[in-house]
Amino acid sequence: MQDIYARNLLIGIVAGLVLLSLLFALIQSL
Amino acid sequence: MSDAMKERLWIGAFVLVTLAPMLILFIGPRPEGREFWRELSVALGFAGLSLMGMQFIPTARLPFLASVFPMDTLYTFHRRISIAGFTLALAHPLILFIGNPYTLRLLNFTNAPWRARAAVLSLLLFILLVASSVWRKDFKIRYERWRTIHGVFAVVAAALVLYHIFMVNHYLAHPLQRGYWVLVAATWAAATLYVRVLRPLQLLRRPYRVIEVRPERGEAWTLALAPDGHAGMRFMAGQFAWLTARTSPFSFRDNPFSFNSSTEVHDRLEFTIKELGDFTRTVKELQPGEKVYVDGPFGTFDIDQHEAPGYVMIAGGIGSVPVLSILRTMADRKDTRPVVFFYGNPDWESVTYREDLETLQKRMNLKVVHLLENPPAGWQGETGYITREILERHLPADHAQWQYFICGPIPMIAAMEKKLVAMGVSLHYIHTENYEMA
Numbered sequence: 001m002q003d004i005y006a007r008n009l010l011i012g013i014v015a016g017l018v019l020l021s022l023l024f025a026l027i028q029s030l
Numbered sequence: 031m032s033d034a035m036k037e038r039l040w041i042g043a044f045v046l047v048t049l050a051p052m053l054i055l056f057i058g059p060r061p062e063g064r065e066f067w068r069e070l071s072v073a074l075g076f077a078g079l080s081l082m083g084m085q086f087i088p089t090a091r092l093p094f095l096a097s098v099f100p101m102d103t104l105y106t107f108h109r110r111i112s113i114a115g116f117t118l119a120l121a122h123p124l125i126l127f128i129g130n131p132y133t134l135r136l137l138n139f140t141n142a143p144w145r146a147r148a149a150v151l152s153l154l155l156f157i158l159l160v161a162s163s164v165w166r167k168d169f170k171i172r173y174e175r176w177r178t179i180h181g182v183f184a185v186v187a188a189a190l191v192l193y194h195i196f197m198v199n200h201y202l203a204h205p206l207q208r209g210y211w212v213l214v215a216a217t218w219a220a221a222t223l224y225v226r227v228l229r230p231l232q233l234l235r236r237p238y239r240v241i242e243v244r245p246e247r248g249e250a251w252t253l254a255l256a257p258d259g260h261a262g263m264r265f266m267a268g269q270f271a272w273l274t275a276r277t278s279p280f281s282f283r284d285n286p287f288s289f290n291s292s293t294e295v296h297d298r299l300e301f302t303i304k305e306l307g308d309f310t311r312t313v314k315e316l317q318p319g320e321k322v323y324v325d326g327p328f329g330t331f332d333i334d335q336h337e338a339p340g341y342v343m344i345a346g347g348i349g350s351v352p353v354l355s356i357l358r359t360m361a362d363r364k365d366t367r368p369v370v371f372f373y374g375n376p377d378w379e380s381v382t383y384r385e386d387l388e389t390l391q392k393r394m395n396l397k398v399v400h401l402l403e404n405p406p407a408g409w410q411g412e413t414g415y416i417t418r419e420i421l422e423r424h425l426p427a428d429h430a431q432w433q434y435f436i437c438g439p440i441p442m443i444a445a446m447e448k449k450l451v452a453m454g455v456s457l458h459y460i461h462t463e464n465y466e467m468a
Contacts, residue, residue, distance in 0.1 A: 004457070006107045009041060013048055014114050017081065020052040021073035027056075028063035 033335060036098045044084065051080045051210055058204030067129030071122050072201065078119025079191055081111050082156075083214050085184070086221040091229070091272075096328045101270075101286075102464040109163065116160050123153065145197035152190035155183045172308065174283045181226070181282070188218055230279035233323040236260045238299065240320045243313065248375070248382040250304040250348060251313045252290065255322055256297060263327060266334050267293050267359035268352040268435065268463075271326025273301065275309075275316060279323045285309045288351040288437075288463075289327070290383075292358035299324065302382065304348040331435060331463040332356070338433035338459070340368040342425065344416065344446055347375060347382070349437035349465050354383050356435070361393040369394070370424055372416050374401040374438075378409070399424050418449050430454045437463040 031039075055073065063069060088095070088104035088111075095104065126133050136146040159180065162169060166176050192215050195202060202208050242254040253273075256262075265271070272284035285307075291300035303313045316322070331352055333341060343353040350373055357369065375381045378400075387398050401412045401420070412420050425432075434455060436446050443462045450460055 003103050003106060003462070006103050007110065009045075010107070010110050010114060013045060013081070014118070016045075016049055017052060017077035017118065018074070020049065020056075021070055021077050024052065024055055024073045025066050025070035028060065028069040029066035030063070 033098055033330075040095065040098060048080050048084060051076050051207075054204070054206050054210055055201055058201070058207050061200060061203070065129065067125055071125035071129065074118050074125065075122030076195075076201070078115045078117070078122060079195070081115030082119060082191075083115075083188070083218065085112050085115070086188075086218045090221040090225050091325065091328065092221075092224075097330070100330045100461075100463065101328050102462075106464075112163070113160060116156055119156065120153070123149070143197075145194050148190040148197070149194040152187045152194065155187035155190070159183050159187065174308065177282055185218075185222055188215075226280075226282075229325065230282075233274070233279040233325055236324075237321045238262075238324050240316050240318050240322060241298065242318065243316050245314070246302055246382050247384055248304065248347065248380040250302050250382050252300055252302045253313055253316065253322075255299045255301075255324065258321070262296060262299070263324065264296070265289055265293060265299075265327035266329075266332035267356040268331040268333065269327040269329040269355075270352065271299075271301075271324045271328065274323040274325070275320065276312070279325070283309070284323070284325060286328075288329075288355065288465075290351045290354045290358075292355065292362045294359060294362035302348070302351045302354075304382075329463065331437070331461055333360070333433065333435070336433045336459075336461065338367070338431065339428065340370075340426070340432040342429070342432055342434045343369060343371040343373075344434065344436040344438070345371070345373055346438035346442050347380075349439075349463070350382055352437055352463060353435065354386065357387075357390050357394070357396060361390055366395050368397070368426070370397045370399065372399045372401065372421070372424070374416065375403070377402055377404045378406050397424065416446065416449070418453060421449065421453065430456070430459075432459070434460045435463075436460065437465055440464050 052073070055076065085108055088108040091101075136142050137150060139147060139150065142150075162171060162176060162179065166173070171179075192211065195211065202211065237258045238255040239258045240253065241256045242252075244252050246252050268288070270286050270288040272286050274281070274284040277283050287301040287303055289299060290302045291298065303310050305311050305313075333356055341356075343356065345353050353371060357371070360367070360369065371387070373381070381400065390396055391398060399412055399420070401414065401416060402409065403414065405411070405413050430453070434450055436443050443464060447457070447460055447462070451457060
């Protein structure tokens with residue numbers, strides 16, 4: 001059970017990190 | 031505080047610490063912006079490093095984490111964050127080179143600045159780390175040797191990356207930014223110190239002696255240990271420990287094994303070990319009186335934390351070891367709650383604990399459902415893999431209220447979880463232990 005949660009947590013974190021990186025790059029390049 | 035609350039708190043802390051370097055990038059005074067791809071490359075580099083920085087924590091066997099999360103989940107998590115972090119970190123140089131091919135000159139090791147050399151070296155080490163972990167068996171690297179290489183490469187690669195970001199110093203002007211990475215580095219150092227020095231020292235002070243090695247069915251050996259000069263340890267039924275034999279705890283040649291004994295017996299620890307690899311083959315050679323170091327207990331595969339009107343145990347082969355610990359403990363406690371144990375084996379002769387289970391059935395409310403791949407002539411019991419029909423045939427009507435414990439290889443665990451959920455069992459009531467963790 002915990003394994004499924006752990007996988008979803010990681011997917012969420014990676015998505016968050018990538019989105020924040022894109023947002024940061026966008027703000028800095030404007 | 032309940033375990034569920036602790037779980038949420040740790041997950042919250044993990045999310046916060048991982049996202050912190052990105053959030054700090056937004057807060058801090060930023061140098062003048064540069065083109066999109068370069069900024070994206072830098073941000074992804076920080077994102078990757080932030081994830082990779084978390085790798086030191088799940089495998090440090092920290093008692094406060096190990097009591098909340100199953101150790102195999104922590105190890106799987108370690109592997110997954112390593113690969114995710116490595117992929118993000120790899121995007122950093124790739125995007126940089128594609129967006130600005132002039133930066134390729136940084137790869138020229140002879141005249142590149144040290145900050146670039148450190149980055150290239152760390153990247154090479156990370157590639158070796160990931161490749162040697164994912165394809166260890168294909169590369170035929172021995173487990174013990176791999177662990178040594180893994181530990182050394184991880185520490186050196188982490189140090190090189192920190193050198194790289196502090197020397198480039200582009201987004202580290204703000205005290206919060208510097209503070210975060212100094213704190214992260216201190217945490218890595220502390221985790222490494224704990225694992226490599228403090229824990230082995232603790233183990234040296236609390237040795238155990240072999241008191242018996244006896245053969246079991248299914249090419250397995252039961253190893254009985256007694257504490258030598260100390261009070262021993264209290265564990266929960268279903269937990270496991272890392273054992274080191276014939277070498278010092280500083281050699282890091284330990285292997286995880288489940289206790290098979292009752293928690294109600296305090297002067298003797300027992301483990302059953304199947305002959306599978308280098309260490310497991312030497313267990314039978316251990317002599318009474320020899321020193322063994324026991325790092326544990328670990329694991330959350332225990333009934334005490336999961337109250338229920340009845341329990342279902344599902345194990346394949348040597349996965350029965352933690353189940354025996356749970357059953358023996360229940361029998362010693364005169365626990366009369368019903369237990370159904372589905373136990374899969376290749377054939378009748380290799381059923382580990384066959385006789386012990388017969389004895390236990392007389393001492394407690396236990397029903398053992400043997401499943402054999404190659405049944406003997408005249409076999410009346412179940413055969414093949416566990417199907418939904420087999421489960422329904424042996425479980426009571428209120429089975430959705432019971433708690434389920436599954437120990438075996440990952441494909442078996444996944445298949446069982448699917449079947450049980452389809453039968454209306456909540457995922458919260460299913461507890462698993464992957465016995466191929468190492």
